[in-house]
Amino acid sequence: MKISAIQMDLAFNDPVKNEEKIEQLVGDIIRKESPDTIVLPEMWNLSFYPKDVKENADKEGIRSKALLSRLSKTHQVNIVGGTVATISNGQLFNSSYQYDRMGQLIHTYHKVHLFSPSEEDKVFTPGQELGVFELDGIKVGIATCYDLRFVEWIRLLALEEIEILFVPAAWPHPRVSHWQTLLKARAIENQVFVVGVNSIGQANELKFCGHSVILDSLGEALAESAEEETILTAELDLSHRKEIKTQINVFKDRRSELYQIKKKNNRFF
Template identity: 50%
Template sequence: MRVSAIQFAVKLGDVEFNYAAAERLICKAAEQGTDSVVLPELWNTSFYPPNVEELADTDGERTKPFLENLAKTYGINIVGGSVANKRNGQLYNTTFIVDRKGTMVSSYDKVHLFTPGKEEKVFTAGNAVNVFSLDEVQMASVICYDIRFCEWVRKAALSGIQLLFVPAAWPYPRLNHWQILNQARAIENQLFIAAVNSCGTAGTLKFCGHTMLIDPWGKIIAQGEDEERIVAADLDFSVIKSIRDKINVFHDRRPELYNIE
């Protein structure tokens, strides 16, 4: 499966620019030849303007048909990063996933809200793991800060996923955390990771880019720097079995000892 991770400078509060940029880059990735595309976190508003609730989509009314039409037109799967999304009077940081037929297959509300950025004062946290299948491959997605919570990623991994998507709006100066945490989650769960970040700025934040595709050994097989780029690679899921046969961490787990409450 060829996966294309779209890194671009999401403009703070400029919703029209951001939808146009996302469409342009999805089309470009499709023309280059891909199976699955993933966008960064909060690509409709950036992270996040003071009037984010006013600018947010309403129950995906704009985002879902936008992604569905592009997926169906180009015959590609789209993991829609995440958008600011109003639902039942509350604001969520939401991922929408669409298959190559243009069918919405899953959605995910960010579970761990970034309290240093006061995200919890604006957004409502989700409470469910997001596991889905695209092209008969089991996958999951989390959002940005979620990657710091190894037990949350492990919970998804225990369902048998082979690829984890991590859309983010991750700033400098924590670039080394971005790289190390994603590599660690890949190694400890023996799966591929597509970690896509924003670049550019939002107010005082400068996003560090370095979108990465990581293999189950933790090797970065494709990476951007800090400018607009489509980071793409072919993922061979057959290697996962051989890796897990060599070092079978799932077989050797002792969950009866892991009461961490």
């Protein structure tokens, strides 16, 4: 599978400008790269996140869904739609929409782990479901930004036998080393390809660190960026992952019966 990831400087609280830019970039990518799948960053409609996010969030995701559906159908490309701020029944979500080559919505994921240091947990409603779906018959998974820090959550995706993990993010400085290390660790320990797609630029006090990357199942970079607007493209050889799993069969050697959380003397261990 050939994947292109968009690392871009998002216009703060300006969905129209961001939509126009994404439409242009997708067209450019199709002409230059002809990928199977295009991946967007987190909160691409408003950036992460304006104080009046609830007033400007996409109602039921209608605008974002229309754009992604049209682009995927027009260009006959799968789109992993990063995330957008959406509102439904008065609840705010950090939502991701996935589209197939025919412009059909095939999966929706709401960010599960909300970043409490920025009070995301006080403003947004957390999702409740694992993000697993298929692209061109390949089982893949999605986790959003802060989700990456929760090793149990990513392992659940791996246990669903996904081949590729997509991680759209709005990851800021000064934690770029965390971003790079965690992406590589999740690839190595779960023996999956990982596509980490970050943004650049600034929103309020946050300065996003870029460094988007496409990793193979050994954690080696197939394509990587620094802190400029760019398109990353890489061809993923899924047979490579099968070879790695044969050489080091981590999942066969797991001792899952020992991995239960137990309580003793009112303490968990």
